[in-house]
Amino acid sequence: MAPVDLSSRLLSELCGQISPELVPVVSAAAAILQDSTTPHVFLGGEQHLLDWPQLDGKVGTILTLLNDEEEAARLIAPLDEQNESILLGEDIEPQIPGLCIVSDRYLVGGGLWGSIALIGPTRMPFQKLMPLLHAFADQLGEGMSGKRKDTPQMAAPRRTVIYKEDLE
Incomplete structure (x- = not known):
């Protein structure tokens, strides 16, 4: 899924369809996906x-x-x-x-x-x-x-x- 397609509503619907113990995993994956849209710069040298x-x-x-x-x-x-x-x-x-x-x-x-x-x-x-x-x-x-x-x-x-x- 593209990060722009992941809305709070869609995430809530998805979490409502899975077992409660998987909600933290899906939430963490969603946070990583959203974080991928912001630039990260790593400097060295x-x-x-x-x-x-x-x-x-x-x-x-x-x-x-x-x-x-x-x-x-x-x-x-x-x-x-x-x-x-x-x-x-x-x-x-x-x-x-x-x-x-x-x-x-x-x-x-x-x-x-x-x-x-x-x-x-x-x-x-x-x-x-x-x-x-x-x-x-x-x-x-x-x-x-x-x-x-x-x-x-x-x-x-x-x-x-x-x-x-x-x-x-």
Whole structure:
């Protein structure tokens, strides 16, 4: 069931049709389903932003943006349902010149998608990072959705760009 379809009335009707000892289980499942509609952002490695001189003096602003879950979810979610996105700091509010957010989507399961992002300076080595981000997103999605690459229900194959200079 989609979270938007789960009304209080429907939940009450469902709980009235099951045995009383199952009501807490159904209520907990409903709470988890409703919670899945709000963005959850998990940060890791943010201390590495301090290693980039291009971001000197901007790390506080970046962390403030990322600690607002709704704003962070908006920033890292690929635009227009694309699989990947590159967002420059000049394109966000407040502007943070020198910042770049590279993100990709992964299938969570049940028709839900998540986003994963690399955040750093605009001089990040994109040609090396994008294939790694795609591969990580694919593996994360397979793990989250319970699908393996060798099953017929797998998610659509991803495109990976390999640059000639990376092969040399």
